Amino acid sequence: MTDGTQLEIVGLFPAGGQATRIAPLPCSKELYPLGFRSEGEGAGLRPKVVCHYLLERMRLAGITQVYVIIRQGKWDIPAYLGDGTMLDMHLAYLMMNLPFGVPYTLDQAYPFVQDKLIALGFPDIIFQPDDAFQRLLAQQARSKADIVLGIFPTDQPHTTDMVDFDADGRVHRIVIKPRQTDLQFTWMIAVWTPDFTHFMHEYLISVQQELNQPDLGNQKAASPELYIGDVFQVAIDNGMSVDTVLFPNGT
Secondary structure, rough: OOOHOOOOEEEEEEOOOOOOOHHOOOOOOHHOEEEEEEOOOOOOOOEEEEHHHHHHHHHHHOOOOOOOOOOOOOOOHHHHHHHHHHOOOEEEEOOOOOOHHHHHHHHOHHHHHOOOOEEEEOOOOOOOOOOOHHHHHHHHHHHHHEEEEEEEEOOOOOOOOOEEEHHHHHHEEEEEHHHHHHEEEEEEEEEOHHHHHHHHHHHHHHHHHHHOOOOOOOOOOOOOOHHHHHHHHHHOOOOEEEEEOOOOOOO
16 A cells, blocks of 8 residues: 555546447547537637546646557647647647557556656546545555546446445456446546556566467467456456446535
């Protein structure tokens, strides 16, 4: 367990997906316009893209440095967001390497964030309340948990990670896209310490080493998609502490 109050906080913004479920789009899904923003008195309104909401909530929590991890072809994201000046933030851009899921995308930032407190959000998801990251950071400071998840109700468990947690908010199990379940809450945002960052990095190395072992036909195994919830579960199985902040009326 780590006291995150002594650590610099950075945000992670994974943008490596291909948005196949909503294709075709004229832009990266993270830049889909959803509402309007004001640029100041007399400046009028400007379109507000979906990822702007995530960055706003990070900034409200005092997070000013964010690593945006993109894939080949999503150049419109840095072209639009630039260096982060419009949000009073500092943005840096990294390229996705292995296309096997969000954990691999996040791990591209490992050399730059391995000693930081991490705040993770998904740029195509809008959530409430606005101060959600602040509350997760406060919970981590109190509990010293390795990971703190922001938990929200959902009625579509088959599309997301469902979270099994006790009355004290301690997570015991992450269930990925169950067809049937009594669980009612999913996670949408997370905060974690360097302990988990190191754990995930080493775990992904071990997964790739295992997959690269030749099988009986001397063929390399295919790499299945790995969810970040899968890595959370392995961390729990290895004794890491995962707390929650419940947002029963959040969206």
